Amino acid sequence: MKKFISALLCVSSFSFASMIGLDAIGQEQIAGGSAAMAGRGFAGNAKTGDTEGISTVNPARQAFDTKVSLNLNFLLDVSTADRSNSHFTKTDISMPSMNLTFPMGDFGTFGVSLWQHYSASMRETLEDEKEQWNAEIEYQSSIYELVPTYAIRLPFLRMVSLGASAHFVMGSFTRSLTLGADNSGIAKEDAWATSDVDLSDYVHGDWDIKHHPAYYSFAVQYRGRMASYFFSFTTPYTLSNTLDYNFRFSELDTLAPTRKTREIRIPAMLATGVNYRINKRHNVMADVAWRAWNRDIDNVAGSWNMTQMTKTQNDFNISVGYQRDGSDVFYDSYWDRMTYRAGAWYKNWYVEDVSEIGGAVGAGFPLGRRGTTLDLSIQGGVRLTDDDHNWSESFIGIRLGLVGVGSWGKARGQ
Amino acid sequence: MNKKKFILFPLLALFLSSCLFDTDDDGLSNWLSDQGMPSSYDVQTVTVPDLKPVSAKVFENLRPKSIYSSGIFGATSGMSHDVVFDFVIDTTVYTSFWTGLKKADSAKSFLQLRLVDSYYLFKPAPSGILPVEDDIELNVSWILSDKLTGQEINDLASINDSAWQYGLTSWKEKKSADTTASISIKAVTSSKTVSLADTLLELNLPSALVNDIRKKTCSRRLQLRLSAPEAPHVYRFYGPDVFSPRLVVQNSETGDFLRFNTVRAAVIPKNLEKCKDCLVLHGGSLDSLEVEFPSKPIMKALSEFYGDEFPYNVGDSNDVRQAVVMAELTFYRDDTKGESEIDLPIMVRNGSYVDSAESVVFRAENYIPDRLRINEHGHPNMVFYEGDSLALQVTAGMRNFINKASDGRSFRMLMRLERSVLLPSDSSYSVLVRQDTTFKDEDKKEVKSIRTDTIPVFFPYTNYARYDFSTIKNKPATLKLWLASKRGENTDKKKIVKIDTAKSVKTEGKKVTTSTARGGK
Numbered sequence: 001m002k003k004f005i006s007a008l009l010c011v012s013s014f015s016f017a018s019m020i021g022l023d024a025i026g027q028e029q030i031a032g033g034s035a036a037m038a039g040r041g042f043a044g045n046a047k048t049g050d051t052e053g054i055s056t057v058n059p060a061r062q063a064f065d066t067k068v069s070l071n072l073n074f075l076l077d078v079s080t081a082d083r084s085n086s087h088f089t090k091t092d093i094s095m096p097s098m099n100l101t102f103p104m105g106d107f108g109t110f111g112v113s114l115w116q117h118y119s120a121s122m123r124e125t126l127e128d129e130k131e132q133w134n135a136e137i138e139y140q141s142s143i144y145e146l147v148p149t150y151a152i153r154l155p156f157l158r159m160v161s162l163g164a165s166a167h168f169v170m171g172s173f174t175r176s177l178t179l180g181a182d183n184s185g186i187a188k189e190d191a192w193a194t195s196d197v198d199l200s201d202y203v204h205g206d207w208d209i210k211h212h213p214a215y216y217s218f219a220v221q222y223r224g225r226m227a228s229y230f231f232s233f234t235t236p237y238t239l240s241n242t243l244d245y246n247f248r249f250s251e252l253d254t255l256a257p258t259r260k261t262r263e264i265r266i267p268a269m270l271a272t273g274v275n276y277r278i279n280k281r282h283n284v285m286a287d288v289a290w291r292a293w294n295r296d297i298d299n300v301a302g303s304w305n306m307t308q309m310t311k312t313q314n315d316f317n318i319s320v321g322y323q324r325d326g327s328d329v330f331y332d333s334y335w336d337r338m339t340y341r342a343g344a345w346y347k348n349w350y351v352e353d354v355s356e357i358g359g360a361v362g363a364g365f366p367l368g369r370r371g372t373t374l375d376l377s378i379q380g381g382v383r384l385t386d387d388d389h390n391w392s393e394s395f396i397g398i399r400l401g402l403v404g405v406g407s408w409g410k411a412r413g414q
Numbered sequence: 415m416n417k418k419k420f421i422l423f424p425l426l427a428l429f430l431s432s433c434l435f436d437t438d439d440d441g442l443s444n445w446l447s448d449q450g451m452p453s454s455y456d457v458q459t460v461t462v463p464d465l466k467p468v469s470a471k472v473f474e475n476l477r478p479k480s481i482y483s484s485g486i487f488g489a490t491s492g493m494s495h496d497v498v499f500d501f502v503i504d505t506t507v508y509t510s511f512w513t514g515l516k517k518a519d520s521a522k523s524f525l526q527l528r529l530v531d532s533y534y535l536f537k538p539a540p541s542g543i544l545p546v547e548d549d550i551e552l553n554v555s556w557i558l559s560d561k562l563t564g565q566e567i568n569d570l571a572s573i574n575d576s577a578w579q580y581g582l583t584s585w586k587e588k589k590s591a592d593t594t595a596s597i598s599i600k601a602v603t604s605s606k607t608v609s610l611a612d613t614l615l616e617l618n619l620p621s622a623l624v625n626d627i628r629k630k631t632c633s634r635r636l637q638l639r640l641s642a643p644e645a646p647h648v649y650r651f652y653g654p655d656v657f658s659p660r661l662v663v664q665n666s667e668t669g670d671f672l673r674f675n676t677v678r679a680a681v682i683p684k685n686l687e688k689c690k691d692c693l694v695l696h697g698g699s700l701d702s703l704e705v706e707f708p709s710k711p712i713m714k715a716l717s718e719f720y721g722d723e724f725p726y727n728v729g730d731s732n733d734v735r736q737a738v739v740m741a742e743l744t745f746y747r748d749d750t751k752g753e754s755e756i757d758l759p760i761m762v763r764n765g766s767y768v769d770s771a772e773s774v775v776f777r778a779e780n781y782i783p784d785r786l787r788i789n790e791h792g793h794p795n796m797v798f799y800e801g802d803s804l805a806l807q808v809t810a811g812m813r814n815f816i817n818k819a820s821d822g823r824s825f826r827m828l829m830r831l832e833r834s835v836l837l838p839s840d841s842s843y844s845v846l847v848r849q850d851t852t853f854k855d856e857d858k859k860e861v862k863s864i865r866t867d868t869i870p871v872f873f874p875y876t877n878y879a880r881y882d883f884s885t886i887k888n889k890p891a892t893l894k895l896w897l898a899s900k901r902g903e904n905t906d907k908k909k910i911v912k913i914d915t916a917k918s919v920k921t922e923g924k925k926v927t928t929s930t931a932r933g934g935k
Contacts, residue, residue: 019445022449023449081441081445083444083445083448084444086440086441086444086445087441088441088442088445124442126442126443126446126453128443131440131443131453132453132454133443133453133454134453134454135442135443135446135451135452135453135454137442137446137451177451179452179453179454179455179898180454180455181454181455181457181739181898182452182454182455182456182457183457185456185457185458186457186458186459186896187459189786189787190457190459190896191457192782192784192785192786192787193457193739193740193742193782193784193896194457194739194740194896194898197739197740199455199737199739199898201900245734246734247734247736247737247898247900249737253810255732255733255734255737255813255814255817256732256734256769256814256817256818257732257734258729258730258731258732258733258734259729259730259732260729302900303451303900303902304450304451304452304900304901304902305450305451305902305903306449306450306451306902307449307450388448389448389449391445391448
């Protein structure tokens, strides 16, 4: 168990692969980044089921869960940034979320999620003696949210549920740009002093919410015989990022840092979605989430010609998906017990002139009789940009989700 | 298709896709450039000439020091070094000897010190250590306790050395007497080896001492101090950890004697300098010289160079806009006012006061050798060597000073005389030169070490010296900074800023032109 937890922490220290918005707040992991959601194009927040579990967008959904479920998600992501015949690729492994839901019958469902909402991750080395390049760039930023949720079906209107969640924000930011010396501007006899000296432009700080312990989401869900809907509202909040800027020669040889705090106003989010059951186990679904950014984001910046500001735009995510649920009869064939998913999404990033088009296919593999499932999805797409700063990206990724199911509080055979 | 294949195919597809997602050579460099980040940092130099200290003062280190493996007594280079031994005279054993001693018409006592032969015979040292033929005047003082019980004698061994040393600062002898001693240290050469003619140095002690000892037949503690402020040399002997100095008490009539090993020993240094205003540092005694430079000329030079305001007063005022990668402060040097026990160059080590964990601490500088300059002119941070300048690296101190200069502080540094250098032109700056290495010996002749040689770069013994740094007060110093800046191209001043290159500083007899400061890219 210790090894398992250590592996989880190790994996979760890495992050998503996009190189856009690194100096702002990084890449957003849509809808908790679960493998099941990703397999259907991040659509299906309105879809209910025994073990659908937590939706970070729609906390009301879990009220319809009947079984305890624990969900762990992993992502392997490969991105290539590209501009004017110049490109470079990086690979990341991350753990976007861990979720636990605990249905309590008529008393509603309690859940808790650890969600890496935004992250910026990069570690690249550049060395070319001839060109005087000697650099190592590292970004490690994670905005984690610990999200306790509660949802309950209305006693007098059982097809409707209400849900709420509180998002406690935490995390850290680190940017380290280690550079070797370029002595071309000084006299040759002076080069001895700096030829072996690397120094790091080092920025480190913590993430917090200004003036509040958390921000909140509220949702209402309707589950019909064929169609289900939800509507949710997430409160606006101000992210506070206190940063220490420094010049480092080594970990023990630093300057006294100068401290600055940047405040980032995250706007309220409205989200809605529908899930329509076509046949017994076939579902089509569509979701929309929207935020109106009215303030730009102060970048970490602080050095050389790094851009001081990330201009924002209204960000929205439109996703459509399909899912064929697997049979829950253990004696059916394995192929029939599998879940199949497909979906696509279009996302307008919070970064001005950045949009993302992606598609995914996925499947859920039942493991054993009790409903434990391994979800697998493969995603790919492009991120398109239209500014001098960000490069367009192609990405491909694979997500794994492990869903453990239990029936706590129920006697065997119930 | 089984389950394994079903999982394998997507993974294979992903792997193949990863291969297609390639990185070209300058992809990351171009990306960094588009983010406004450089691929390396530009090094720029700024020279600040005519720096005059606002204060300079010497901190002496005259505390007694315990002797463990070796000790000294005598005088040299403006310092005298007294030695104190702590003996226990236990008369409860060999009672017949004490009875006989008390009754004898005459008795004598003397000290036996084993000379540090490895020092006196140190092969790579320049000639001049031997022979030593001195007649010295010796003042012997002592504190002889009253009768001690057996328990009190046992307790003497557990006295903390540092507590004993502290007590020596207020030495109050009960008795003293003057005597003379002849010291002869010379080498004898046999067919294959060179050795000292006599490694045992015996110093006769005044008769008043032995009379005091034999007056009472009881166990007592004897603290014995030797002082020879007029001696022409210091004399080096092994300490209690190697060969314990011994007090010998002898019955002159019978020739019987008893020897007592010292329990502990210490050296008490004393400053004999007559000039109170001079900035004299003593080698071997950890004296230090603190020099304080004003902030204004350094801030002004930086301000002219970058075109920004210095000191930095924005926010918490910690300046991280740039960092000092190297800083070197060059002083004028005049060796004629100094003297050293052994004719070798002595390195000056230095450090600065830096902020650490809400307090200010002293930090020694990490010396980075400029190998080309050292090969040609020797280390720049030496005294008693050719040339008329002393260049000390003050990187850590200057880095901290500019970072925190907004609080109005001045730049303070400390320097002290440190090790003597046997191979001043060896740039390896290691303890031993490797085999088959060509180096310059003390006569500046090129010598190649043979296969089995291990040549020490530094003289492994203390070279007692005095050096007068008084010229620091009158002759201005030159500060040279190697800087890395976080400033971008847009904020850099494009113009070339010339601080002052007219007044260059002579180093090791060669005129070293201070490089022209440059701004921007």
